[in-house]
Amino acid sequence: MMYITAVISYIALFSAEMVNEFERGGHNMDFRKISRYVALAAMAAAMFAVVACGDDDSDSSAATVEESESLVPVTAQATVAAPAIAGSDDSSSDSDDSGSAAADADSGSDILMGGHLRYGGSTGFPPKWDHTQTSTWIALFHYGGRIWNGLLQFSPRDGVDIWNDMATDWSVSDDGLTYTFAIDPNLKEWHDGTAFDIDQIIYGYNRWKNPPEGIIQPRVGALVLIDSMEKQGSDLAITLKEPFGDFLAETANGWHLILPQHILEANNNTIPSADLMIGTGPMVYEDSEEGVSVTTVKNENYFRSDANGNAYPYLDKISTFTFADAEVEVAALRTQQLDAARLIENQFPGQQSIMDENPGEFTFSIEPMIDVASIQLNNTAAPFNDINARRAVFYGVNKQRIIDFNGKENPVNPISWFSNLFPSYDEIASYPGYNQDTRDADVAAAAGYAAEAGLTEFDLISVPFRVQDAELVAQDMMECCNVKVNITTQDWTTMVAAVEGRNYDAATGGTAPSYAGIIPVIDIMLAPGGGRNGGWDPPQNWQDTWGQAKKMQPGAERDALFAELERIQLEEWVPTLPYYGVVSNKSWWHYVNNMNNTAQELFSNNKMEDLWLSSNAPEAGGN
Structure with a gap:
């Protein structure tokens, strides 16, 4: 109901502005101001449409996982450190200490499952649905790690520590050339039900290393150093031509996600439309409106869960919105038509004022970005x-x-x-x-x-x-x-x-x-x-x-x-x-839990497996 009211309010603002200008003779109409009302009304309408099409019978249940209330500072000094690798002296990871929001859980906290996160972001819209290709960083915001997985991932707490993803464990040979990854046995299928196999990871890395003709992949990084890949039962062994000190970080790289071979080969080695974004990730593509929004919904068969056995993701739905006018985005954030937003350029005072007016309820975070x-x-x-x-x-x-x-x-x-x-x-x-x-x-x-x-x-x-x-x-x-x-x-x-x-x-x-x-x-x-x-x-x-x-x-x-x-x-x-170099800015209402502004936030912090909404959120689970 609140969305219908929002739409009516914004249309009323637009109508009043038009009436006032025409009463003044229409000679000095501020078309920029009027366009903001139009855009805001359209955005509210789009949000209402997304909600109206959703399932009102969301299942609400409780779990015991940490509610993270403090920001992890991301300073220039902190980001100089190499990504920390959870593991023992023999370079083997300890899967109990990484890859789970519950790894450092406060068992006294309760998770509210379900709900719909509305997230505002960049001023652009994905020019391609195959995010691996050139000039598509915007894609990571709109879907990225929510649709697909990589071998590993960077921590959504700080963007520096390395967590599990497709792999639950890993080790490095003494000569620094061979990396062996234990692939999660629960990873069995793609979103469309097609069987998943380790060969799909090998195909994905080979595609990065030797892209098909006409496909430009600028962020191949150290994957070009791969000499061989071998399936060893449920493990994947990757051997490099020469040592590369940051290779584990490359496997956690937010660009190096694994795309489906069966979709690419049937479509000239690309993903021509959004409905073909078939992944293994926590969310499944549902809908998009060109230039406006992308909506993903919970993958009910997702293979990952938290340390207490609660299935990821916690949310039922995530909608991302793009804005041509940053002032409109700030207004939507202020009125809780958005729950969170990032990278709103040239509107720092507006975001700061929301935090000043709502102490203890809203965070506007600015951190250095490696840019x-x-x-x-x-x-x-x-x-x-x-x-x-x-x-x-x-x-x-x-x-x-x-x-x-x-x-x-x-x-x-x-x-x-x-x-x-x-x-x-x-x-x-x-x-x-x-x-x-x-x-x-x-x-x-x-x-x-x-x-x-x-x-x-x-x-x-x-x-x-x-x-x-x-x-x-x-x-x-x-x-x-x-x-x-x-x-x-x-x-x-x-x-x-x-x-x-x-x-x-x-x-x-x-x-x-x-x-x-x-x-x-x-x-x-x-x-x-x-x-x-x-x-x-x-x-x-x-x-x-x-x-x-x-x-x-x-x-x-x-x-x-x-x-x-x-x-x-x-x-x-x-x-x-x-x-x-620019800075990374991110804003969110505190009813969004486990939200942080991390190192290289733009690229690495988009999976959102463990985000959840408190009961006072506009679209919390069970509402």
């Missing part, structure tokens, strides 16, 4: 095949001014090529473009480099939400070096295609790794063959150093190699211009 927004430079063609042209941009752009321009509405942070992970913030702040005390010297250096390279003009592709950054870059390059910058606006997918095809001079691109660490930043952004390497080939001394670092486990020796890589990037290579 590299950069001016990507095509090192393979003029003008940026000349290092001095790249140095001119690196020294000429006032990066601190771009950060200040984004302001409190959209706070961003100084970064290096390794985001905020290395070196220290103090050292990063001394880099050209951040340190305003050396601005005059930086400008003079930029002018000299531009003159030496003969740089007078270049084209810069910008996505719409970074046009203001591009304009500041153009202004800086004209002021410092009399270099003209021609800005072209493209959507993200088109820009990425231009970068991948090396059909560009410069672009306001960048990326974020799938999990928190320097290794995945290098692997996707800087290493040869990296999925977001836009045409920059590192010098040999960099490649040699990287070759050593990626084989090592975390420690002082590997950190020293990271320092050498950064020195080469700064002094001898200058492949791109990293200029800021």
